[in-house]
Amino acid sequence: MSEHRIDERSAAPEPSKSRLLEILGPGLITGASDDDPSGIATYSQGGAQFGYVTNWTLLLTYPLMVAVQMISARIGRTTGRGLAGSIVRCYPPWVGIAITGPLLVANIINIGADLGAMGDAAHLLLGGYALIYVAAFGTTCILLQVFVKYERYVAFLKWLSLALLSYIATLFVVHVDWASFARGLFIPSFTSGPKYWSVIVAIFGTTISPYLFFWQASQEAEDLKEKPDAEPLIEHPREAKAANERITLDTLIGMAASNIVALAIMTTTAATLNKAGVTNIENSVDAAKAIEPLAGKFAEVIFATGIIGTGLLAVPVLAGSAAYAVSEVAHWKVGLSREPREAKAFYTTVAVATIVGMVLNFTPAQPMTALFWSAVINGVVAVPVMVVLMLIASDRTIMKQFVIGKILKILGWATCLAMCGAVVGMAGTAFL
Template sequence: MSDDHLVGGTALAESAKPRFWDILGPGLVTGASDDDPSGIATYSQAGAQFGFITGWTLIVAYPLMVAVQMISARVGRTTGEGLAGAIARCYPAWVGVAVTLPLLVANIINIGADLGAMGDAVHLLLNGSALLYVVGFGVICVLLQVFLKYKRYVVVLKWLSLALLAYIATLFVVHVPWSSFVHGLLVPTFKADPNYWSMIVAIFGTTISPYLFFWQASQEAEDLKEKPREEALIEHPREAKEANQRIAWDTLIGMAASNIVALAIIATTAATLNKAGVTNVESSVDAAKAIEPLAGQFAKVIFAAGIVGTGLLAVPVLAGSAAYAVGEAARWKVGLSHEPGEAKAFYATIGLATVVGVLLNFTPIPPMKALFWSAVINGVVAVPVMAILMMIASNHKVMEQFVIGKGLRALGWTTSIAMFAAVVGMAVTATL
């Protein structure tokens, strides 16, 4: 069966499928975690500053996201190891270090920013100490990963993904001029404005992030440990058809959910903040505050509650993906299915990343400046990571008969080129 059919979805409808909720897993969680509080801030800025005209970027980004995440998942399911493990097996140690250390730094910055936004969101709703809430959320995220059984933890993550519905709900409490929304969605706008192009680069950088590649590949490999009847495809090729179809559905739906929510955030802020001339939004919480006088208390509560829900999902994914990447590159025993005593270094990395993220909120470092540099690091790291991912997924020695086909290969390299263009765009706009 060709990848062209899988991407197009034709083959997916031809076979019996398991229950809908069972199909959803790493792809859904990965897509939902992409709309973390820092991502919400970016989409809020886009809607407030430029209205509906940036919507087209998410239509363009969708097939690119699907391709790279599907390829990442295929590597994990086929080889039984995460992306960093495959890199360590195929390339010299310095390659793994060059990839994982910047990822770790960027993830920690993101964790800090997300925890800070969650603390501010609760403060907005309940008052109290935002920093105390930050510490509380950090503790909760670590405890969930360390002490909750993997099967239950996965269920918790899947249910937390429903927090994204909060942003769909906001569309029902604000007046959206749908003709303007559809025009911005379907007709790309090009402006001779460096701020506009900086925003386009930020949207692509937020939407296609390296930690998502590592997380989905590692979770596919992790799931095999919890399902004794399933093995890596290179060991049990007969499972390939069903496994690849599940991955396709999971990824298509997960990335669609991510982009639909991003569009909902852009639409909400465009219809309220941009319309009212409020164009300077520096964080997701700023957006929630600004929405209240324009759309009411209910809209503010929904927006702020969404920040907390998506943060509880994203922070463990950020910490977990960093631990998987570092642990697999160092050849530690890794995996949330292991007891803490069996994978001490792996869980220590999760804890350390989260603790440092918490501590960043007690420093004078401006969160938005930190997020900017996180985006720069992610953008730069994404290009070589995607190139390496493509080479691994096309390598017969690694993937055996399950190398990706022409359809996924073309989309994957297109994504790599698009991200390279985004990095160049980021560099150019930064000098203007």
């Protein structure tokens, strides 16, 4: 390619879109998928057990999750590779395996739990057999990822994010103590009980989850294949300003949507379940059932409908992020934009992860009971993953002149410390 050609492409701006929904992409989908049935169960349990007291966690996690997701996105956009792809190029193979192994296991458990929740929600709404719905939902997610063109599939995921509005709607049918809500949001409260710290770690773990880092970085790299005028920033640095502005807007809005919905779920269960003394919430469907006698059938229906909608969004993200990570570590061809015949191992990983998660629902293991604790595990696993993320984002040999700035460094390392502190707090109180 000639020098003239390089300059011409370097000067090309990041493709602009006129409509906000088209501008938003990986950040919106990542944020929306964060409120999956596992997250719904965790937030419901926080609200049911402790009322409005844990609201502050969502105010604190917002800037932290924005920072870490923005860093993930910039790694993908700058290098043209997913997070795992950068890891295997910078560190010994065992580092990639040590990180992607637990990620794969945690994602499969989450997939199983999410599909189980979706099946139970469909049973609650329509009757019939929950396991039939589990199989139908799992099969649908596989078929969509394998056979639907990437551009259409991403558009489908964006529209699914509207399912989150169902949880905003519940606030209009419950009585919220807004004074207690404000105190819980702006004044952090701490107790020494192990249950409280388990909930805190679970909230942090489901809000700042490792699979989200891998997904957003990979989707930024994936989008480059779909935009003929876009290239990795290390090759065409003049695209940086427009690209980083889009990433910032996308991530700010996507994470805001995620935390506002999480706050709505926690507030709804605090205003209904906690107030009525219902504190034992095993899963998201339990929350929907318990809300019905307290807030009416409408609240139950929209709560259960949201479980299905967010699950259809989250299961492909969980399977996809696992497939990106495993495939990049194994040096396989990756990408939802590729035809199945071009990336057989990648799509096989997507299918196997979803099928294994689906099968867990047909065993005595009952993955639904793992919903809450899978969030706790994610909170623990996130710490080493974020350390590697920060090291990559600050390495000039990888990011060139696009290493992250001072503000993102401070927020990124603060996120690592916050997650580590929550884990230490949980471990310390477990023996009291």
